[in-house]
Amino acid sequence: MRKWVRNMREFWIIFKQAFATKARTKSFIITTAIVIAGIFLLANITTIIDKFGGEDSAGDTLPVITEDGAVVQRLADQLKAMGEETVPEVSDEPRNVLDDQVKEGDIDAYLVLASGGGTIDAEYVTEDSMDFGFPMMVQEALQSIQTEMRAESLNLSPAEAGALFEPVAFSQTTLSDSGKTEEELNQARGLVYVLMFLIYFAVIMYSSMIATEVATEKSSRVMEILISSVSPVKHMFAKVLGIGSLGLLQMALFGVFGYIALKTSSAMSELSEGAFSFFGFSDINVMTIVYAVVFFLLGYFLYAVLAALLGSLVSRTEDVQSLIMPMTMLIVIAFIIAVTGLGTPDAAYVKWTSYFPFFAPLVMFLRVGMLDLPLWEPILSIVIMILTIAVLGWFGARVYKGGVLMYGPSRSLKDLKKAVQLGKE
Structure with a gap:
């Protein structure tokens, strides 16, 4: 013992x-x-980015060069529905002025928008080549708007237009006991x-x-x-x-x-x-x-x-x-x-x-x-x-x-x- x-x-x-x-x-x-x-740091990274990112994103605007103000309004409504706080606004400034503002950091980006015949042609201009998230959101919003415009030109109701893009009901079943x-x-x-x-x-x-x-x-x-x-x-x-x-x-x-x-x-x-x-x-x-x-x-x-x-x-x-x-x-x-x-x-x-x-x-x-x-x-x-x-x-x-x-x-x-x-x- x-x-x-x-x-x-x-x-x-x-x-x-x-x-x-x-x-x-x-x-x-x-x-x-x-x-x-x-x-x-990782848990609060979004808060830190917001604090050091300058102005509050709620007040950010996206200048848009276009002759179709109605599309800009529809884009604003679509982005708001997607949870985005940036507001697109029609700009009277020419492209060269907006280019200078982007280079000097006064604005992050601007959008050139043309529409006609149910088709939307857009160009997103930014200085940062690694900016992916927001441009993809804008593209998705414009895609939805273009779909609505073409449905309207075909005199389709919202329900009929939605039915055209309804996803296939697809599911996968596994017969394995461990699956x-x-x-x-x-x-x-x-x-x-x-x-x-x-x-x-x-x-x-x-x-x-x-x-x-x-x-x-x-x-x-x-x-x-x-x-x-x-x-x-x-x-x-x-x-x-x-x-x-x-x-x-x-x-x-x-x-x-x-x-x-x-x-x-x-x-x-x-x-x-x-x-x-x-x-x-x-x-x-x-x-x-x-x-x-x-x-x-x-x-x-x-x-x-x-x-x-x-x-x-x-x-x-x-x-x-x-x-x-x-x-x-x-x-x-x-x-x-x-x-x-x-x-x-x-x-x-x-x-x-x-x-x-x-x-x-x-x-x-x-x-x-x-x-x-x-x-x-x-x-x-x-x-x-x-x-x-x-x-x-x-x-x-x-x-x-x-x-x-x-x-x-x-x-x-x-x-x-x-x-x-x-x-x-």
Whole structure:
């Protein structure tokens, strides 16, 4: 009993040291602060643009050169119905004067409009070649007006004109047990992509952090002092759990502040009704979040143990990145497979790679988020990952035990055999 208490005390001392040391570093604090500030910036980007954009858009006007004032009025009514506050107004100024005003920044753009015989010819003049949103809205409004004008010339009633452009009633039905409707896929796709990116970001960042931390302790000879009082195996798992807990805390901070930013943002209601709702963030599936947490934890521990193993083979921090490159490539390949599988989550290559333990955190999560899978499939993938973590932990502990005592330049992964042999002695 005393031995178990002593072991736990030593474990928690290293755990707290790993957690507190990284939490107090300037890089961690600055990175966390920058990401949180970025979240609030993105959540309030429309408000910031409006404040620095000069005059309120409600007072903006669009000068129009035309001889048909009736079309301009219809354009104004159409834009208002589309929710646009910019008001088109007939201008008496010639084109060269309006060109100068655009170049000097007095106006953003102007419109040259000609109509006749049920046809509208329009030219939108602006200095900014990247201005796409408002011109497309104007084009759409003019298209609607032209359709109405041609219907009037054919003596069609509004109902008859509307019937001509009524969309085809088309729906897609899938007979697959794991299939979802296109609307359900679209709603799940955005949420799954964001959570996949978080898993990818966290796994690759914190695993690299562990490898660098182990290499730093070896290069400063601190490791020799640590392993003289604590077993290398205990040190490895305490380090993995300590930095992993720090990662969970950082992800939780991002989530909490992201939620606060969206709730306090003036654009929140618009996001909920528009793209925010379209991509599934207004109706989050609880099981998707559960699977995200499960695969995040399993993916982290899988790559963290591997990172600690590789970090123990390195005596200089400069060699860390080159030695963990194969591990980094695994998670990058998994992310590429998952991203390409967003459009076809039921593809054969996505299905089979979702059972490969180093790809499963992203690829199987993609499948459970996008498809209605039988329960045994994610369970099987989770079991395979747990077994891999156990085997890797057992082997990693043996390598770590000898690796932390190895100094000198690291040549390659061939040092694994030397580390195992040294750990037996």
